[in-house]
Ligand SMILES: Nc1nc2c(ncn2[C@@H]2O[C@H](COP(=O)(O)OP(=O)(O)OP(=O)(O)O)[C@@H](O)[C@H]2O)c(=O)[nH]1
């Protein structure tokens with residue numbers, strides 16, 4: 009292949025990387041709007057450099073005419089997540105998509121590599137629409153946490169610097185660093201559960217408070233002015249003490265008053 013042929017060979021891969029980046033960045037903003045929390049922190053992508061494709065083809069004994077099937081990561085994107093749990097969720101979203109097909113997965117989180125490398129990989133078939141019609145290309149999606157990414161980026165640069173001859177001592181220290189990154193991820197996961205729990209309790213408490221204030225307001229409509237004033241005063245005291253059990257009790261009490269009043273007469277203005 010001459011230089012011009014390489015340019016056209018890489019075109020569908022460039023298009024694939026651009027499209028996949030847009031799709032997963034869009035997924036990030038959509039999930040943020042829908043659920044206020046997104047498992048995707050950020051997305052990157054790259055087309056493998058020519059020298060790297062040729063070096064890999066040589067290493068894996070892939071013939072030039074078999075590059076499209078023999079090298080699966082010419083197009084690659086990387087999805088970074090805050091927590092390990094998010095990786096499984098993102099993988100589920102990818103499996104459910106109709107615009108790509110997952111060929112196979114490599115779980116380097118459960119089965120981390122000898123180097124200490126951790127990530128979840130998916131090799132996909134992606135149909136890209138070119139001027140000459142549809143072309144199906146292979147692409148790699150790497151999903152990892154911020155800590156895994158930090159480790160892999162440093163390790164990649166060190167390996168690049170030392171080529172094949174990374175000193176043994178360095179290799180061992182990198183492995184230990186990978187363990188440390190994994191512990192960091194576990195720590196963050198346990199904090200995540202606490203945060204989610206706190207958010208849930210906060211939401212429930214805030215719902216009770218809102219319902220109680222609405223119910224007290226309704227007492228006026230039923231001319232239960234004394235009860236409304238008394239409930240408001242009790243609410244103020246409970247609010248000061250942040251006693252949620254008392255808040256729920258008061259809500260039940262006010263609801264009972266309202267239900268009795270409703271049996272009697274229709275409120276003014278309702
Ligand atoms: N930094 C770092 N990245 C790795 C390591 N192992 C795998 N990767 C990344 O994951 C990609 C796919 O790795 P593998 O699943 O081993 O894929 P492969 O195509 O069979 O083999 P290689 O790409 O030669 O490693 C690599 O191209 C790297 O981007 C590692 O030990 N360190």
Ligand SMILES: Nc1ncnc2c1ncn2[C@@H]1O[C@H](COP(=O)(O)OP(=O)(O)OP(=O)(O)O)[C@@H](O)[C@H]1O
Pocket residue numbers: 052053054056057060064081083084085086148149150164
């Ligand atoms: N799927 C991917 N998404 C985003 N960036 C990637 C992806 N795979 C590799 N990269 C990054 O692209 C750059 C070039 O990597 P390159 O493809 O040459 O090597 P590699 O994937 O690490 O190795 P290999 O040749 O063994 O596949 C590196 O910074 C690497 O971290």
